[in-house]
Amino acid sequence: MAPRRRRRRPWYRTRAYRLTRTALLTVVLVTVGARCTGDHKSTVPGGPYGQDTVAAAGPGAEVAAGPDAEVTRGPDAETTGWPDAEVTRGPDAETTGWPDAEVTRGPDAETTGWPHAETTGWPDAEVTRGPAPSARPTPTRKPPLRPLPRSRPTSFRIPSLGIDAPITGLGLIKGRELATPPVDRPKLVGWYQGGPTPGESGTAIAVGHRDTRTGPAVFAALAQVKPGKVIEAGRADGRTAVYTVDRVKVFDKEGFPDREVYGPARRPELRVITCGGLFKWRTGYTSNVVVFAHLTQTREPRPTKSATAR
Numbered sequence: 001m002a003p004r005r006r007r008r009r010p011w012y013r014t015r016a017y018r019l020t021r022t023a024l025l026t027v028v029l030v031t032v033g034a035r036c037t038g039d040h041k042s043t044v045p046g047g048p049y050g051q052d053t054v055a056a057a058g059p060g061a062e063v064a065a066g067p068d069a070e071v072t073r074g075p076d077a078e079t080t081g082w083p084d085a086e087v088t089r090g091p092d093a094e095t096t097g098w099p100d101a102e103v104t105r106g107p108d109a110e111t112t113g114w115p116h117a118e119t120t121g122w123p124d125a126e127v128t129r130g131p132a133p134s135a136r137p138t139p140t141r142k143p144p145l146r147p148l149p150r151s152r153p154t155s156f157r158i159p160s161l162g163i164d165a166p167i168t169g170l171g172l173i174k175g176r177e178l179a180t181p182p183v184d185r186p187k188l189v190g191w192y193q194g195g196p197t198p199g200e201s202g203t204a205i206a207v208g209h210r211d212t213r214t215g216p217a218v219f220a221a222l223a224q225v226k227p228g229k230v231i232e233a234g235r236a237d238g239r240t241a242v243y244t245v246d247r248v249k250v251f252d253k254e255g256f257p258d259r260e261v262y263g264p265a266r267r268p269e270l271r272v273i274t275c276g277g278l279f280k281w282r283t284g285y286t287s288n289v290v291v292f293a294h295l296t297q298t299r300e301p302r303p304t305k306s307a308t309a310r
Contacts, residue, residue: 145295147268148199148239155234156189156206161225165218167233169193170207180207186217196268198233199241199298203265206233210275210285219274223248223289231270231293238301243270243293250276252287261290268295 153167170179170190181190191197192205209217231243251257261271270293277287 145298147201148235148241148298150197150200151235151237151239153191153198153233154236157232158225158229159232160229161221163218165189167191178205178207181209183209183212186212186214189218198235199239199268199295201266201268203262204270205262205273206270207273222272222274222291223250223276225291231272240299241268241295242297242299244296246292246294249290249292250287251290252277256288269293
């Protein structure tokens with residue numbers, strides 16, 4: 001049997017024709033694409049870490065790969081090419097091309113990206129999510145109280161405890177211990193004469209009994225005074241030094257902190273001391289109650305009737 005003769009393929013089905021057709025189509029598409037995009041600028045955001053990279057997509061075409069590039073889609077439209085950017089739809093609108101930019105949606109309308117919010121930039125912008133808070137007034141500090149000159153104390157009052165007592169001067173006894181008022185005068189307050197007078201700079205000392213054999217004394221309720229209450233000390237010149245209580249402490253007599261109680265102070269301060277703790281017949285009370293206070297006010301003497309008449 002004679003072999004069958006193989007037919008020759010048509011020219012349009014050859015491999016060479018297919019490769020030539022593909023090359024021609026590629027050239028045509030590239031040429032047409034370059035002409036279509038050559039008159040417009042295109043922005044492609046998303047460069048690495050916010051950097052701007054430029055690549056040429058055809059003759060005369062510019063492509064920016066950073067978030068700050070601009071894209072023009074038509075003769076009157078503006079956009080930034082970022083997915084979250086605000087786009088202006090009307091002829092009178094303005095946009096800056098960033099999600100937090102200020103956008104005007106009409107001739108008289110203004111907005112800042114959040115309802116009723118204000119922003120100053122990105123990414124370190126300060127954003128106010130509501131109306132601007134009213135400015136708070138700055139508190140003014142009172143000037144430090146001027147100490148008073150030296151003047152002998154005459155009276156002692158703690159209004160919150162109902163104490164209103166005369167004052168007597170006290171000194172030191174053997175062993176440099178502070179003396180106490182006479183036992184037969186339980187309502188008398190003693191003021192250390194070697195220290196500051198009422199209102200003077202430094203640490204003034206006032207002492208009094210808690211009780212005697214005849215009953216409660218002037219400072220029976222001293223431990224009950226509260227911080228913030230006042231202590232008033234009258235002076236021979238007619239002025240009154242007003243102290244405010246800072247704290248109340250109870251110290252054992254065996255470990256009494258002399259430096260904390262009697263130590264010097266720059267401002268006018270006062271320590272009021274009486275007995276406290278447990279009572280023992282042989283040794284007396286085991287502790288001391290100490291009130292710490294500082295000068296907060298000075299009162300001038302009241303005018304006399306004769307001076308008022310003039």
